[in-house]
Amino acid sequence: MxxxxxxxxxxxxxxxxxxxxxxxxxxxxxxxxxxxxxxxxxxxxxxxxxxxxxxxxxxxxxxxxxxxxTSGLSDRTREIAILAVAAATGCAFEAYAHERVGRSVGLTEEELAALADGTFTSTDPREDAAHAFCRRLLDEPPGAATVLDDDTYGAYATALGTTTLVELVVLVGYYRTLAQLLGVFDVGVPEDR
Incomplete structure (x- = not known):
């Protein structure tokens, strides 16, 4: 440890x-x-x-x-975003914890598997746009600032609203920070003691 x-x-x-x-x-x-x-x-x-x-x-x-x-994100959208970060960062603890939370808010086993491998899509256009936006943020090289051209920003703002965009940017940054903390200090999935 x-x-x-x-x-x-x-x-x-x-x-x-x-x-x-x-x-x-x-x-x-x-x-x-x-x-x-x-x-x-x-x-x-x-x-x-x-x-x-x-x-x-x-x-x-x-x-x-x-x-x-207390954010305005729906429970499903929040868990979709968190699990997108867990998959992109390889964070075992966040995947472990939020797959359980995700099930409790209605994510199916198929959806959880698709989130884990990056192939998630949803028939709900807001969930689909939120996932795509998070993936866009997560696909940037480490240390690079995400810059969206006006058309791309406009499409996400129309699909999600600016408040949701702010919430998702902060969520992705927060869970990336947690993934880094857990990675640097080698904190994994809890085991029974």
Whole structure:
């Protein structure tokens, strides 16, 4: 392990406060589609990493909470976008976690497989456009800024609206950040302890 799992007994006051915001917020109070907490009390996935730097972790978890629980994206569109990021980045934890969430919001096994291999399409034009837009963002070389010509931007803005475009750009950036954190610190899918 590159970072130790922090159990409740290991935490500073700042880390403990962040842990309480994570487990006491909507992630911990809603239906649990994947484990948020290991048996020893340490947090799974990116949340365990966030505890190591509470100032950044707090901002990250708050942004993630807004994306997951208060954005205007439909549940299916949000999960389609997250799973597109997981597939593009090869992030095993996010694929594991959000396939479970995706099933709960109506994504079929066929749709999940298509998201994993990048061939997803939808009969819903908004879902299809959202996926295509996310893939466009994700297909840019690392470090390159995504620049859309006016016609391409106009087509996405017409299909999705500018608010949805903002939400999707932020979602893709956030989940790319989580994928990088999980990759650098070699955090995988939770195992039973």
């Amino acid at each position: 590159r970072l130790p799992d922090l159990t409740p007994d290991d935490l500073t006051d700042e880390q403990r406060a962040l842990r309480e915001r994570i487990v006491g917020g909507p992630r911990g109070s809603g239906p649990q589609r994947f484990p948020l907490v290991h048996a020893d009390g340490s947090l799974t996935g990116p949340f365990g990493v966030m505890l190591h730097e509470p100032a950044l972790g707090g901002a990250l978890q708050e942004l993630g909470s807004v994306i997951r629980y």
